[in-house]
Amino acid sequence: MVLDTDSIIRYEAKSYLVDLMEDYDKGKLIKISIWKSLGYLEFTENEVISSKMFRDNYGLSDTLVFKEQKKGRFLINGETYLIRGRENTRLYLEKH
Known part of the structure; x- marks a missing residue:
């Protein structure tokens, strides 16, 4: 629901x-x-x-280790995330 x-x-x-x-x-x-x-x-x-x-x-x-891998793909604290959307200053990420 x-x-x-x-x-x-x-x-x-x-x-x-x-x-x-x-x-x-x-x-x-x-x-x-x-x-x-x-x-x-x-x-x-x-x-x-x-x-x-x-x-x-x-x-x-408590800490964030952030590295851009490719356009739209990021490594955050050892996990890969993809950008799924943007709105103003907000990013929407999906764990990949």
């Missing part, structure tokens, strides 16, 4: 549901939203950084 408020992007004639969003203000993480069956659960920066189990469960890390 997909609600009207869900983040769906369309890229190259395919639709994607965004399952994790990170919101930043001037480079500072302010909120993480994670898709669950009834909608998005939202967590503040303090909730995220105070719980190591939360970070481990969702694959979040």
